[in-house]
Amino acid sequence: MEGQVREISLILLNCGMGGNGDGITNAIARLGENMAASRCSLLDYNDENRGFDLFQQWCAPGTAPLEADFHIPAVVVAPYHTRLLRGEAVIVSRDRTDRDNIEYSLLEAGGAHSVLCLPILRDGSLEGVLILSFPTSQPELQWPAEIRPLQVTADLIGAALARKRLAGELEHQASHDVLTGLNNRRKFEELLLQEIERTSRYQRPFAVIMFDIDHFKRINDRHGHDIGDAVLNELATIVGEQVRDSDIPARWGGEEFIVLLPETGTEGARQAAEGRLRRRIAETLFTGAGRVTISLGVTQYQSGDTLDSLVKRADEALYRAKEEGRDRVVVG
Numbered sequence: 001m002e003g004q005v006r007e008i009s010l011i012l013l014n015c016g017m018g019g020n021g022d023g024i025t026n027a028i029a030r031l032g033e034n035m036a037a038s039r040c041s042l043l044d045y046n047d048e049n050r051g052f053d054l055f056q057q058w059c060a061p062g063t064a065p066l067e068a069d070f071h072i073p074a075v076v077v078a079p080y081h082t083r084l085l086r087g088e089a090v091i092v093s094r095d096r097t098d099r100d101n102i103e104y105s106l107l108e109a110g111g112a113h114s115v116l117c118l119p120i121l122r123d124g125s126l127e128g129v130l131i132l133s134f135p136t137s138q139p140e141l142q143w144p145a146e147i148r149p150l151q152v153t154a155d156l157i158g159a160a161l162a163r164k165r166l167a168g169e170l171e172h173q174a175s176h177d178v179l180t181g182l183n184n185r186r187k188f189e190e191l192l193l194q195e196i197e198r199t200s201r202y203q204r205p206f207a208v209i210m211f212d213i214d215h216f217k218r219i220n221d222r223h224g225h226d227i228g229d230a231v232l233n234e235l236a237t238i239v240g241e242q243v244r245d246s247d248i249p250a251r252w253g254g255e256e257f258i259v260l261l262p263e264t265g266t267e268g269a270r271q272a273a274e275g276r277l278r279r280r281i282a283e284t285l286f287t288g289a290g291r292v293t294i295s296l297g298v299t300q301y302q303s304g305d306t307l308d309s310l311v312k313r314a315d316e317a318l319y320r321a322k323e324e325g326r327d328r329v330v331v332g
């Protein structure tokens with residue numbers, strides 16, 4: 001058991017400060033194998049749906065994995081909540097748990113005969129549970145000789161999970177615009193470069209739409225900066241809803257936005273710009289600002305384009321849309 005703690009510590013330390021998913025997956029696998037479990041699953045508390053969502057799992061050969069959206073409502077764990085909060089491990093077994101008991105679903109969901117639940121605590125609250133499932137009745141583990149190292153292992157996995165979550169939040173902050181939640185320019189450029197590389201290799205078309213709110217300065221001047229911000233935010237939401245899941249919208253800067261449309265040629269992009277963006281925005285009554293229009297420049301990737309040449313062509317088309325009277329789409 002002591003050896004197991006050392007081994008899993010090393011796996012998690014070697015996976016770096018980001019606590020990447022592979023380190024956690026390996027640690028869970030090793031724990032499951034060492035304990036001769038059929039499954040070892042790590043569940044993460046989700047405040048929004050008041051329960052624990054599956055984060056990672058390891059299954060022994062022949063054991064079917066849990067569905068990716070596997071979820072345990074908090075109420076199922078409620079009978080053990082106090083004990084788990086004290087840092088105690090809990091065993092639920094078919095031998096001792098009545099079908100009427102709510103926690104029986106813990107066994108049913110995992111198709112297990114018994115499960116050992118280890119709490120993952122952070123700042124005094126239950127952040128997650130590590131569940132080892134066994135196909136047979138499990139002899140009582142000896143406290144503290146056997147449970148204690150298991151709990152240390154769960155703590156180590158919990159710390160890696162917290163690091164991973166923090167790294168994810170930092171990555172999100174670095175790549176998204178705070179006001180609109182869209183990709184920021186830095187992230188968009190990274191994705192655009194990837195798309196250029198993919199297109200050069202596979203000769204697949206893609207297009208970009210660059211657009212800008214018309215007379216946005218007037219909106220700020222008339223209604224104030226807060227309403228200006230609200231317009232940007234509402235517009236970003238519409239854009240996010242209107243484009244395809246595979247399209248990538250971003251805030252290019254100020255009141256300028258850009259959308260990357262993979263697998264789309266000029267005509268498809270022009271139609272999307274006209275129907276999904278220009279017309280849809282023109283029909284919207286924005287809170288506090290009323291009607292708002294946008295001007296759009298559309299262009300398709302051409303062989304030999306660089307990021308700069310492509311964006312420049314979209315920007316020039318947008319400029320022409322402004323010159324020609326705004327509230328329109330121009331193809332460049």
Ligand SMILES: Nc1nc2c(ncn2[C@@H]2O[C@H](COP(=O)(O)OP(=O)(O)OP(=O)(O)O)[C@@H](O)[C@H]2O)c(=O)[nH]1
Pocket residue numbers: 179212213214215216217218220224225226227228229232253254255322326
């Ligand atoms: N509220 C708000 N305003 C912003 C933000 N970023 C840029 N702006 C404003 O957007 C305005 C852009 O003005 P201009 O570049 O003159 O363009 P415009 O008024 O939209 O005119 P046209 O583009 O020619 O139709 C400026 O007043 C900026 O201060 C932001 O994050 N929030």
